[in-house]
Amino acid sequence: MIIRKELIIRRQQKKDAAPYWESFSFETEEVGATVATALTELVREHSIGWECSCLQKKCGACAMVINGVSRLACDTKLVDCKTDAIRLEPLKKFPVVRDLIVDRSAMMERLKELSVWLETDGGSSEKLVERKSEDVGEGKAGRLRLRKESESADEIAYEASKCLQCGLCLEICPNFAVGAAFSGMAAMSPMTRLIVSAPKEQRKQLARDYEKSVYAGCGKSLACREVCPAGINIDRLMSRSNAAAIWGRWN
């Protein structure tokens, strides 16, 4: 089978240049070929700006708008695109650098503003366990509870660490705009990792930041749930974070 597609790409030579549309035809016999496959081939002849890295939806580099939907190019099969012509545009919420490349540094800057890191260095891992055991009480029952809790905390931390910082959730979110207080799921995921492991001293500030930058602004449209390419269970992370940071149930 030969797959034939026309790729209509929104092009822009540089930041302030006027955008224009240009179309390229592409054909392949590879049934699994993706939009990333097509772009990889096209840039062999045309200097189209786009970003990729892993080609297996694990790095978030290739996020863009494909036929009006925010997606990863490497996770969008050509055969799954219903139309013969596929429109490719850069993410709209971030400034365009060139063609399909956008500057997503605002996401990383926001995580800096929100002090997203663990204040734990220096202690030993045993201390980490000790600290938790204060909260859950002594004795065998306490230890068992502790074990269960830290294991489920690990599950949450794992889920949260899957975030690619791709920005697709921000692109689709009706409440997010670069510069505004609400920071979206791209901040909620890394913050949840902190919420399940932060030492007591860090919690107050963390709760305040979480409330201001996530909880207060989220309109619960949960559009992000559908679009997250890492398949993060956003409800699970959010209810855990809300429980801790908003309702004070840290364990």
Next chain:
Amino acid sequence: MSDSGNAPATNIIGAGLTGLSAALTLAGQGRKSRLISVQSSERAQSNLAEGGINAALNVSGEMDSVEEHFADTMRAGCYLADPIMVRQLTKAAPQIVQKLQRLGVPFAKEDGRILQRYFGGQKKKRTAFVKSSTGKALMAAMIDAVRQYEVAGLVERYSHHCFERLFIHEDRCLGAQCRDAYTEERKAFPGPVIVAAGGMNGMFFGHTTGTTANTGSVTANLFEQGVVLSNLEFIQYHPTTVSIPGKRLLISEAARGEGGRLMIMRDGRPCYFMEEKYGPDGNRMPRDVISREMALLSEDVFLDLRGLSQAIWERRLPDLRDEIQHYLGMDPAKEPVPVAPGIHYCMGGIRVDEGHRTNRSFLYAAGECACAYHGANRLGGNSLLGAIFGGRCAAESVMKDLAGASKGNGNARRIEASNSNENAGKTRFAQASDDENGMEFLNGAEEIMSLQIAAYSSLSCDEQSIEKKMEEALFSGLSILRNEERLTQAHQTILQLYNRKETLSDELRARLHLAEAMLLSALERKESRGAHTRMDYPETKDAFRAQTCAKWEAGRVGITFEKRAL
């Protein structure tokens, strides 16, 4: 450190695990660094690592020890790695894993203790893991840890900056020239340079499990600037990969660590060929052994995961199962997965001493771009470890060398691969001259460098066909089973490609030189060892128990052999 205030910032090229580890180490001592990378840390290849990280934690009741981790690493590397370096690495491992846990890495645990799994080439359960997404979890924690120092002003990030070349003056590295890929502006970054730019998988585009961002161009450019490379012929083929558009998808060794078996169909019945030949642990032989066996078979090979328990799928490998289902449209718990070897890792790279110093003073290399711990074949789980440990070591050497240079006692050493025969087999450690004040030297260098920013041309669209021919020649010459004829043929192709030298970009020219160095290293090693199988020289020879050194000198590639401390 009293002199840290005016010490030059260290330039770290690459923001994967190695770069992050170096930045963290420097910042922990109040030292400034620039973290320079084509893409942000979230996009680095380190995020793809799956199976885990090795450390003899001895938590599985198997009496594991650092000594055994050392012995396994040396044996798997066929005694080509520097034993001093491997000793340091394996000794530091338990403490590194504990530190990662403190940084919030959710390692799999049982009863509060870290759980370890079997990995290839190791008799004990020694690989700590986060399901089959260990690299991602490690990166998330390390990115957070570095963020703290970004805010404190100790780490300055230059994402979307592409390394082009070093500033070198009389064998000293003065800094790096980089291009802002967003604005095309060229910048000179003065100060020591730690190269942490990842492997050379980009020399084999489409045939590897790695990322497209690790092109190998950094190593190629350094090579042209006189930096010595080692062991380029040792390329790891991972036995279990599958083809997906644009690359090979890795099926983690964890699958076999948790009980997966390699299988072929013979006379209509399944035959577990590795177990038949090597006994019950056959599926966990080192990667070089398995890939070689697979290359010698004519049948299609399958990874049989049907025997894995429900609990293992749910608790330890849910992500791997999802991935196989997503890409292959089949459930690995129900059907054997068709697999084939794919290029996964380069054991060779920038030649370094035990402090990760190169043959240029104030130039260091660590992580996958360096030739350090893995000898002729790398053990799975040792490279995440090597990335973190190597980054730390390089950073420590920078601090030592700057302190030494500023005091004028010159403990900046560098290794020099000798080209002359009487010196062959010896590593010479050169001392920076005593009378030089390193701080002044580096400060003064800023002026020199601003004058020196040079034009540098990257690979262009018109060169893609040459590039493709180069990649195919390398892939054919450096296949799992090699011989003189194929290697020579590939070498000829490369020579023809750069006979048109005048029209080549700087990047492509350097890449062709690196390609030539890889092929010549493989031609010169007339024996079989680890990942280097010469069908025309099948036995391992004592005379070759030495590292190849490739050096660009007077417009040609020179290959010598050098023994490391034994």
